[in-house]
Amino acid sequence: MRRYHSGPDFRRAHSIAELASMARQRLPHFAWEYLEGGAEEELTLKRNRQAFADISLLPHTLIPCTAARTQRSLLGTTLPLPLAIGPTGYNGMLYRDADIHLARAATERGLPFTLSTVSTSSLEQIVAAVPEVNLWFQLYCLRDPQVQQDLLQRATAVGCKTLLLTSDAVLLGNREWDKRNFVRPRQLSLRNTLNVLRHPRWMKQTLWPHGLPNLANIERYLPAEHRTVEGAAHFIGSQMDTGLDWDALARLRDRWPQHLLLKGVLHPADAEKAIALGLDGLVISNHGGRQLDGVPASIECLPAIAAVAKGKLALLLDSGIRRGTDILKACALGADAVLLGRATLYGVAVGGQAGAGHALDLLTQELRLALSLLGQPDLSQLDSRRLRLNPLSSFTVS
Ligand SMILES: Cc1cc2nc3c(=O)[nH]c(=O)nc-3n(C[C@H](O)[C@H](O)[C@H](O)COP(=O)(O)O)c2cc1C
Numbered sequence: 001m002r003r004y005h006s007g008p009d010f011r012r013a014h015s016i017a018e019l020a021s022m023a024r025q026r027l028p029h030f031a032w033e034y035l036e037g038g039a040e041e042e043l044t045l046k047r048n049r050q051a052f053a054d055i056s057l058l059p060h061t062l063i064p065c066t067a068a069r070t071q072r073s074l075l076g077t078t079l080p081l082p083l084a085i086g087p088t089g090y091n092g093m094l095y096r097d098a099d100i101h102l103a104r105a106a107t108e109r110g111l112p113f114t115l116s117t118v119s120t121s122s123l124e125q126i127v128a129a130v131p132e133v134n135l136w137f138q139l140y141c142l143r144d145p146q147v148q149q150d151l152l153q154r155a156t157a158v159g160c161k162t163l164l165l166t167s168d169a170v171l172l173g174n175r176e177w178d179k180r181n182f183v184r185p186r187q188l189s190l191r192n193t194l195n196v197l198r199h200p201r202w203m204k205q206t207l208w209p210h211g212l213p214n215l216a217n218i219e220r221y222l223p224a225e226h227r228t229v230e231g232a233a234h235f236i237g238s239q240m241d242t243g244l245d246w247d248a249l250a251r252l253r254d255r256w257p258q259h260l261l262l263k264g265v266l267h268p269a270d271a272e273k274a275i276a277l278g279l280d281g282l283v284i285s286n287h288g289g290r291q292l293d294g295v296p297a298s299i300e301c302l303p304a305i306a307a308v309a310k311g312k313l314a315l316l317l318d319s320g321i322r323r324g325t326d327i328l329k330a331c332a333l334g335a336d337a338v339l340l341g342r343a344t345l346y347g348v349a350v351g352g353q354a355g356a357g358h359a360l361d362l363l364t365q366e367l368r369l370a371l372s373l374l375g376q377p378d379l380s381q382l383d384s385r386r387l388r389l390n391p392l393s394s395f396t397v398s
Pocket of ligand 1: 036048086116138166263318340342343
């Protein structure tokens, strides 16, 4: 039976699940549901975990346990691990300056950090606070071409060389917890307001003295009187380009000569289109189960995509990564690297930079141990022959 440590010291957490349990206690209910929740029945959210459990590992024995080799060549650089922190919006609601803490934790470990369009620290603030950061930027396609162009110019100006266009969230998924927790946009229900008052440590650390943080990246595009959380939320809702299509991606390819990745791919035919457009990478992702409920787990979609795309562009995967063995399974099925979403958010929510670092270190230790115990200490030699797929699962490996 799993027992989760529930004390306040995140350094004593032995797993991402324990960090999650601590984050749940530290955060007010509405912020916890924002972090943890999925869309509708949360079928995809659950599937993301179950699909990893449906894959077994098949070790060879009597292989000397040499130190695991986990380096990965990705988008022209060598990373110490097949890992990057993925884009998540509104992180400052979990912990003050959370984006900066995440960027520092990643940079200390030689890993990339991805800033969301809807972040609470701006591109410029991240680079000023963490000059060494390997900064990736996630773009939501916005209707106003000038805003879009300005975001790209700012990303270039701060030295960002990798852009991820998110394609699976032009409409917001049906997140019922959001509707329950707020009586109207950005106004908490009475019950949630009372619940906030029962979290004085979070209030002091995150709210005091200015209240909820603004969306710093896009704030400048709002009229001065609307530079509030409500104004930014409304702006983003009205600006999301629902006409985003392959032609728009082709135009973006022309405008952004550096690394361009498409985030939100689940179908191999879309992977083939991305290759034809000359993209540099894909993120196989279902947005952590927060968008269309009922889609397969990303890991279930990986083998078919790897069959058409492996070696032609970088293959990244996210959604449901909570263990080193999940990273191992993704790499064995063809991913070059994985993006972390909630795993590092739990860490930052309980301990800022050190908490996010603890999450990264837990996953690193687990990955290294798993490679050694599998009898395949060299990640670059790992392939799907070391896996057994549950016959009842929907996987096929070609
Ligand atoms: C709280 C939260 C906010 C997110 N915000 C964004 C975002 O702004 N842009 C984006 O492309 N994806 C966003 N995502 C999706 C993540 O990039 C990623 O796809 C997802 O978290 C992976 O699933 P996991 O959290 O189970 O690992 C968000 C996810 C969460 C949990």
